[in-house]
Amino acid sequence: MPEPFSxxxxxxxxIPRANIDTDQICPARFLKITDKANLADALFFDWRFTxxxxxxxxxxxxxxxxxxxxxxxxxxxxxxxxxxxxxxxWALRAWGVRAIFSTxxxxxxxxxxxxxxxLPIVVTPERHAALTALLAADPDGEWTxxxxxxxxxxxxxxxxxxxxxxxxxxxxxxxxxxxGYVLSQLPAIEAWEAAHPARVETREGAAAK
Amino acid sequence: xxxRPRTLVEKxxxxxxxxxxxxxxxxxxxxxxxxxEVTSPQxxxxxxxxxxxxxxPGQTVATADHSIPTTDPSLPITDELARKQLVQIEExxxxxxxxxxxxxxxxxxxxxxxxxxxxxxQPGMTIVCGDSHTAxxxxxxxxxxxxxxxxIEMVLATQTLLQRKPKTFRVQIxxxxxxxxGAKDIILALIxxxxxxxxxxxxxxxxxxxxxALSMEERMTVCNMSIEGGARAxxxxxxxxxxxxxxxxxxxxxxxxWDEAVARWRKLxxxxxxxxxxxxxxxxxxxxxxVTYGTNPGMGIGVTGRIxxxxxxxxxxxxxxxxxLAYMGLEAGKSIAGQKLDVVxxxxxxxxxxxxxxxxxxxxxxxHVAPGLRVLxxxxxxxxxxxxxxxxxxxxxRAAGAEWRESGCSMCIAMNGDQLEPGQxxxxxxxxxxxxxxxxxxxxxxxSPLTAAASAITGVVTDPRTVTATPAxxxx
Numbered sequence: 001m002p003e004p005f006s007x008x009x010x011x012x013x014x015i016p017r018a019n020i021d022t023d024q025i026c027p028a029r030f031l032k033i034t035d036k037a038n039l040a041d042a043l044f045f046d047w048r049f050t051x052x053x054x055x056x057x058x059x060x061x062x063x064x065x066x067x068x069x070x071x072x073x074x075x076x077x078x079x080x081x082x083x084x085x086x087x088x089x090w091a092l093r094a095w096g097v098r099a100i101f102s103t104x105x106x107x108x109x110x111x112x113x114x115x116x117x118x119l120p121i122v123v124t125p126e127r128h129a130a131l132t133a134l135l136a137a138d139p140d141g142e143w144t145x146x147x148x149x150x151x152x153x154x155x156x157x158x159x160x161x162x163x164x165x166x167x168x169x170x171x172x173x174x175x176x177x178x179x180g181y182v183l184s185q186l187p188a189i190e191a192w193e194a195a196h197p198a199r200v201e202t203r204e205g206a207a208a209k
Numbered sequence: 210x211x212x213r214p215r216t217l218v219e220k221x222x223x224x225x226x227x228x229x230x231x232x233x234x235x236x237x238x239x240x241x242x243x244x245x246e247v248t249s250p251q252x253x254x255x256x257x258x259x260x261x262x263x264x265x266p267g268q269t270v271a272t273a274d275h276s277i278p279t280t281d282p283s284l285p286i287t288d289e290l291a292r293k294q295l296v297q298i299e300e301x302x303x304x305x306x307x308x309x310x311x312x313x314x315x316x317x318x319x320x321x322x323x324x325x326x327x328x329x330x331q332p333g334m335t336i337v338c339g340d341s342h343t344a345x346x347x348x349x350x351x352x353x354x355x356x357x358x359x360x361i362e363m364v365l366a367t368q369t370l371l372q373r374k375p376k377t378f379r380v381q382i383x384x385x386x387x388x389x390x391g392a393k394d395i396i397l398a399l400i401x402x403x404x405x406x407x408x409x410x411x412x413x414x415x416x417x418x419x420x421x422a423l424s425m426e427e428r429m430t431v432c433n434m435s436i437e438g439g440a441r442a443x444x445x446x447x448x449x450x451x452x453x454x455x456x457x458x459x460x461x462x463x464x465x466x467w468d469e470a471v472a473r474w475r476k477l478x479x480x481x482x483x484x485x486x487x488x489x490x491x492x493x494x495x496x497x498x499x500v501t502y503g504t505n506p507g508m509g510i511g512v513t514g515r516i517x518x519x520x521x522x523x524x525x526x527x528x529x530x531x532x533x534l535a536y537m538g539l540e541a542g543k544s545i546a547g548q549k550l551d552v553v554x555x556x557x558x559x560x561x562x563x564x565x566x567x568x569x570x571x572x573x574x575x576x577h578v579a580p581g582l583r584v585l586x587x588x589x590x591x592x593x594x595x596x597x598x599x600x601x602x603x604x605x606x607r608a609a610g611a612e613w614r615e616s617g618c619s620m621c622i623a624m625n626g627d628q629l630e631p632g633q634x635x636x637x638x639x640x641x642x643x644x645x646x647x648x649x650x651x652x653x654x655x656x657s658p659l660t661a662a663a664s665a666i667t668g669v670v671t672d673p674r675t676v677t678a679t680p681a682x683x684x685x
Contacts, residue, residue, distance in 0.1 A: 051631035078406035084355035112357035
């Protein structure tokens with residue numbers, strides 16, 4: 001069951017690239033697992049290691065010691081494009097990431113992230129540029145993301161509000177299990193099903209309506 | 210009072226809303242849930258942990274496609290993780306009562322190929338799968354989209370999803386395509402035009418004369434890559450082509466139920482006067498065979514074009530272009546045609562159906578692949594494989610020096626051992642040219658089956674219009 005989550009305060013990692021796809025975030029060969037173990041090691045794997053398995057020189061930003069433990073990313077437009085693999089947000093969470101700022105996120109990634117209490121925070125291009133400049137000037141400053149107040153506080157005290165899906169916000173703040181929420185509305189589902197016969201029967205021999 | 214005219218997507222949406230509370234996403238009923246071995250194991254674990262059952266096993270169907278080898282099926286699976294995953298899906302399906310089209314089943318194949326060929330995919334349905342190429346099924350006028358593993362568990366447990374209504378984006382393709390220009394070129398041209406994030410938050414509806422003229426399989430190719438344009442789904446309104454394809458298929462309605470279904474399906478198309486949130490018109494007459502040069506599917510150009518240089522793109526896109534060309538080892542300003550290849554891959558949920566096999570064979574017949582080139586032809590399903598063999602297409606491929614494989618996702622996602630080696634160039638009929646997608650360090654050109662087959666003969670990226678195709682089989 002999910003745990004309630006409301007605030008993260010952390011230094012920030014900048015990844016100034018647009019269209020970072022899920023094959024970069026978590027390459028497909030790490031999808032052969034049947035659990036969620038060890039995914040932190042898969043994060044941006046091919047950026048960190050050469051095809052023959054050696055750590056890249058200089059090391060990828062992910063492996064730079066001063067970036068260890070940072071929980072907030074500032075990334076380029078259309079982050080998480082590509083596949084539906086939830087392994088991408090699992091890997092980000094396993095590595096420690098709790099909030100990502102971008103000008104946009106791919107739809108499926110965004111939904112998957114919210115289901116894992118990983119906050120995809122959309123900002124305007126102007127705000128994004130200002131945050132990028134701030135981070136360049138103060139690379140070790142701590143930012144605070146408060147989901148409850150929907151506020152970001154920057155080093156020096158400046159702050160701004162952000163928008164996020166309010167239903168997801170409620171779920172994450174309370175640590176509510178979405179499946180439990182839907183199952184609590186089972187009578188509505190049963191009523192719908194009673195009025196709408198199944199369109200297909202996938203089991204051989206069983207009669208389709 | 211007349212109702213407001215609605216789009217195809219709105220009609221399907223409205224027909225499936227179970228409940229919607231203010232502020233909350235709607236609970237949307239799901240008609241068909243497709244399951245495969247890679248994204249489902251953790252969802253079944255979740256079900257077990259909460260002591261839940263699969264609510265509608267008869268609206269769920271599973272297969273093994275992503276990590277399954279395409280080599281001799283009598284050989285043991287040497288990749289221990291893949292083997293475990295394949296055992297797991299079988300056990301999960303048995304435990305939860307889900308029909309499983311497994312390894313030795315004649316109806317196994319890529320999930321997006323078997324749904325339509327079995328007649329499971331039908332107009333007006335909501336269809337989901339833990340795979341972003343679920344959009345393929347939109348070719349039938351179904352609202353079909355990819356979901357994550359948490360959502361797979363939700364659908365298994367409740368046969369519903371929490372969803373917000375998507376915005377609509379009309380993609381109108383006018384005119385008539387050149388015979389060597391096809392569905393793959395339409396979708397690559399669209400994505401090159403709008404970018405890989407162009408459809409974010411939207412669902413495409415493909416309209417226009419060039420779309421209407423496409424076969425069902427070609428429509429599937431177009432819809433398949435909607436996600437590469439950022440849209441979770443892409444639909445084509447059902448018509449006579451759709452009904453003719455479905456009639457008589459194993460899981461399609463039969464007898465009186467068929468007539469009733471067709472009558473229902475005829476009411477689905479978008480009504481006159483309905484509006485879309487966004488739209489684009491593309492002139493099909495002007496399209497040429499498309500090839501990608503970069504590391505996302507939006508980096509595509511006509512096969513007679515030149516690889517762009519920094520001056521050709523917006524200032525904000527320059528860095529990405531330079532990074533892509535560096536990874537691809539390509540020089541700005543050079544022609545894309547003539548670029549050297551190591552591997553040709555023909556297959557995937559985008560282009561692994563029988564018409565794709567026929568198209569590739571029509572080009573390769575009577576030719577041999579270029580010396581030193583590896584050419585892999587992987588049918589999208591065991592039924593496609595069997596049909597191709599009945600038509601003698603496998604002999605055409607083998608005689609040309611290509612490998613003819615068992616069905617599966619294969620080199621599209623490189624999870625099963627079929628992959629590019631670091632630095633190799635491959636032309637591929639699949640859907641993604643992301644860095645490392647087809648193997649660590651591999652470099653992908655995306656193209657149609659005709660372009661890939663023409664390139665197989667020459668060993669370099671080749672305009673299919675410069676190669677004469679001969680039908681590999683008599684017309685059907």
